[in-house]
Amino acid sequence: MLYSHRIDDALDAKVGKRGLPQVSLDRELGRAGAALDKFRRWKADGTLPLLSLPGRHDDLVELKPHAERFAKLEHVVVLGTGGSSLGGQTLLALKDQGFGPLAGRPKLWFMDNVDPSTLAELCARLPLQRTGLIVISKSGSTAETLAQFLTLLPEFEAKVGKAKLADHVVAITEPSDNALSRIAGRIGCPILDHDPRVGGRFSVLSLVGLLPAMIGGLDVEAVRAGAASVLDPVLQAGDARGLAPAIGAALSIGLARERGIGTTVLMPYCDRLGYFAFWYRQLWAESLGKGGHGTTPVRAMGTVDQHSQLQLYLGGPSDKMFTVLILDTAGQGKAIPAAALGGDKSLAYLENRSLGDLLLAEADATAATLVRNGRPTRVMRIATLDERVMGALLMHYMLETMFAAELLGIDAFDQPAVEEGKVLTRQYLSARVPSTRRQS
Amino acid sequence: MLYSHRIDDALDAKVGKRGLPQVSLDRELGRAGAALDKFRRWKADGTLPLLSLPGRHDDLVELKPHAERFAKLEHVVVLGTGGSSLGGQTLLALKDQGFGPLAGRPKLWFMDNVDPSTLAELCARLPLQRTGLIVISKSGSTAETLAQFLTLLPEFEAKVGKAKLADHVVAITEPSDNALSRIAGRIGCPILDHDPRVGGRFSVLSLVGLLPAMIGGLDVEAVRAGAASVLDPVLQAGDARGLAPAIGAALSIGLARERGIGTTVLMPYCDRLGYFAFWYRQLWAESLGKGGHGTTPVRAMGTVDQHSQLQLYLGGPSDKMFTVLILDTAGQGKAIPAAALGGDKSLAYLENRSLGDLLLAEADATAATLVRNGRPTRVMRIATLDERVMGALLMHYMLETMFAAELLGIDAFDQPAVEEGKVLTRQYLSARVPSTRRQS
Incomplete structure (x- = not known):
């Protein structure tokens, strides 16, 4: 596996009343298993060339x-x-x-x-x-x-x-x-x-x-190979219990259904995954937001959003689940030598530590703090970030979204609600009256 | 006023059961008025140099x-x-x-x-x-x-x-x-x-x-002048009823309190306001997310997020309020001449229209579509975007956040919840064990 996927900290045994009971997770996973034959058929008959x-x-x-x-x-x-x-x-x-x-x-x-x-x-x-x-x-x-x-x-x-x-x-x-x-x-x-x-x-x-x-x-080619490393086990599986994308979907949908968790935060600790989180935001929102279903995906960035959103995540309403996506940056960047601290004791914690050490410690600390505050938290870890790993993450989330749609009983691939605005745009453009005056 | 502020489309009379009743808005506004003396005192005694x-x-x-x-x-x-x-x-x-x-x-x-x-x-x-x-x-x-x-x-x-x-x-x-x-x-x-x-x-x-x-x-200097144009009327007001920042706060808090609206989307139709929406996201989240209070601010971008988030906004759960921030771009950019369309009837709606015309039509159409789908929607309009207008928008949202905190009875200026993670970060950094092993 090019990434690890750990959801224990999103279950009620670990995180208390906002977490999902294991029995609920198992129930959703059982239903997710039913999608496996469908995915195989969609591949075989060309319904889903993806x-x-x-x-x-x-x-x-x-x-x-x-x-x-x-x-x-x-x-x-x-x-x-x-x-x-x-x-x-x-x-x-x-x-x-x-x-x-x-x-x-x-x-x-x-x-x-x-x-x-x-x-x-x-x-x-x-x-x-x-x-x-x-x-x-x-x-x-x-x-x-x-x-x-x-x-x-x-x-x-x-x-x-x-x-x-x-x-x-x-x-x-x-x-x-x-x-x-x-x-x-x-x-x-x-x-x-x-x-x-x-x-x-x-x-x-x-x-x-x-x-x-x-x-x-x-x-x-490496992007596709990474994607295949996630897809192939799914297409070969007899049931969904060991499949990270199915487990992730079961967790999300279970938390939404049983705990009213309406928001799902994806928080990578890696600048190069900033667009990935925007990509995920579209994938999840547009695939699942229909028929009154769907949770609101939020893109956060570690460490930046610790200084922007974490206060809300910890102190605000407990209506969110979190995925902290952690790159192992231990030892990356130049270590700060003791001499650079000028004998400043308040900086001792940075001695011989690099930016990579700090980034990793903050990621771990944020995940732990969310859990300590009773917030359901999933942790995904990657050892490195290259084309293969990116391909794996992309495929993980496409499959997780497809499993989630199956659990909700909706079509992941359409977007029926946005047509009305397109029609209106053309009407407004065709009209002679400047549109600013129309609504004022 | 350097911007207009219209909330009619967020009231139940216009948008149905997810909208706020006028009587509730008036009640919140009455309470917001009590903050005015406090703000004046905070200015006079230097508590709030802002x-x-x-x-x-x-x-x-x-x-x-x-x-x-x-x-x-x-x-x-x-x-x-x-x-x-x-x-x-x-x-x-x-x-x-x-x-x-x-x-x-x-x-x-x-x-x-x-x-x-x-x-x-x-x-x-x-x-x-x-x-x-x-x-x-x-x-x-x-x-x-x-x-x-x-x-x-x-x-x-x-x-x-x-x-x-x-x-x-x-x-x-x-x-x-x-x-x-x-x-x-x-x-x-x-x-x-x-x-x-x-x-x-x-x-x-x-x-x-x-x-x-x-x-x-x-x-x-223009940024500050723009800010003053919003601040001065607030500091001089006898009550809050005519003040856009107070009205915005009363709307947000009323919708959260009475309609369970837990998410507030700010969607500017202007690339140059992309960071502004991130700035707002921190301001709102970190100021109000405490004691179980606070709504989740979401930054969207028009037109881009029509192709990413609008399906969720219209088809998903009705748990959001929307602020569509519209710049009057009518006529901006070169008009597309009829000849460029090559006689293609499907493109007739673009004839003699510019990108600015399209952007404005889409903004108006999206706001109207949200309203038609029963989503409480506020529309803010600016005629141009320069330093003065930016200053006005910044001050509007700082004041709106301060009014909202007063309505919730919380301190807008602290962030008590994030200290735990900072302590943990230092512990992890000081520990000899690599932090990746600690949690696996």
Whole structure:
């Protein structure tokens, strides 16, 4: 296992009345077992290609020339929102911690919003003639992504020339006649197929996440191998009792059902997992938030949110479960020598300790403090963070979300509630009255 | 008023059974009025210097030479976590949207975590000989900030030389003999006074937020003027009924008390307000999360989180109130000409519309959709976003949080629950056993 998964501190035996009784966990796990045959069937009949992606190589071979072409540029702008953006951002965080890309690789910019001010900055600051553009929309009709694309196209054309425009753009969309594929067709740029059966929030292991990752210099085969290491035991299991993703789902749903735990906090102690927690937030919220079901996922960051949210977690209402995700950073970073403390006794606890020691001690201390205060707490640990481990974590949470949906009896893969707002947006845009006046 | 504040869509008359009855709002507002005399007294007797900051200039004059000195560098690293970091980040987002600083200004890096991997990247990538360091800890004993400082000091010393080290560093801490002031004393760098009566999460209008802002090129006088425009009417009011911050607090607390609304979502439709929402998240959580009270603040971003969280907001449990914060972006960005659509009828709604039109239409549509689905929704609108408006929003939320604390009968300014974890961290660090083994 590329990670460990410990839920004892979320059970009532350990944490008191807000914890889940073992018998309830077992009951949920028994029900989760029923999903195993379904998942196997979904893989076999192609209903859920996600379950085949970890074992595939052929599609990566097809992707390679596009990645290599874009890897020679200075910048790559990824247009896409939600699931079209968060997977790539999650993976890239392994190689770019905000100080720039790997040597010899382009800087990737994920533009997931339609704020005109941000787009204007982008156009003013980036050398578009040395910049590539990846446009991702599964349906090919995402208003935000199309509007961004149509806004940026003339800027790119002005800088790189009409003849070379196609070399700077790649579109990723379903193989259908849609607005994105039509625009791409007019430009003459490559159009790569987004599998229609892989929804955006489950698309990180497909080209949606992996093309940006390849351009950024990640070992994407390792990402898939890590995912396979979590998926394979699930697809081979006779029951759900030994499966971490099923146990996690049973815990979450049990706590929601029996203890009114309406919020689930994911708190990694590792900066490179900051986007991962945002990715999880979408996955969980959008998959389970329907029919009155679903818990609210919260992304926290250790140690930062000890100074921002921990007071609420410990002193506020006990309506949350916690997952503390701990990277073993013991000994990482330079140890602070005794001399640096200048004989200051108040700093003795830092003597010969490194930032990694401190980060790990804080993670352990926060988990222990949550438990001591009766908060149901799950601890996941990883020894290192690389592509394989990231792949494992991604697959863990996709499976945990799928198990949770089965326990709730809902469809993890649709998002029925958001259509109303899209229709209204188009009405407002078409109206002649400025929309600011409409509501005032 | 630099912003408008409309809560009609959060009342039961408009939104049904999850909304607050007018009579309940009036009752909470009546109680909020009792806080007005207290706030005036806190200002007059110096208990709460925050309430005097918007009217001050003298401290900015003192700050100016330090800001000017650092403004000549290429990079400035700010060490500090929680309230020592979020205020500065919030303000800087007005001038640096991720593509780099204002022309002629240094790039500011807010290092709020102790991840050894991130610090190593910083040291490897930044030219420390052209980099300044601002170290902020009110108490002067924040473990994370001190450990960062002690880790970076040798790196700086190696690059800039011992003789010039003091020119590269400024410390901000309480005027007391503490670990930070002692280290700074040994280096011989300037030590600027952090007012002990201005807590971290309320410090954005003090030098903690304003020194980074001045270095980054913001008009900090305008920030304070904006704050004053919200504060002054509160300090002059006879009752709370016309005061937006009091109305907001009464709404939040009333909904929590009477409707079980345990989560409050702040969703700005403006990238530059992304850090503002994180700043709010700390302010609200840490001030109110005590004694079993407090609601969970959630930071969302429009339009991005329509593709990530909106399904949960509309289809999940109705346990949230929403604040949609809308910037009037009508007409901003280049309009998409009809020709760009290539005759594609599915794109007709974008014809002659700009990204700003789309962003505004989506904000209005999302607010309307939330209301149609019975979700209590507050709408705040700003016509533009500059330093004055940012100052107004910051003061609104500080006052709203203070009113909310008064309504709950709790102290907004302490954070009693987090001490246990700090003690445990030091114990774990001092122990000889690696902490990973302790819990496995």
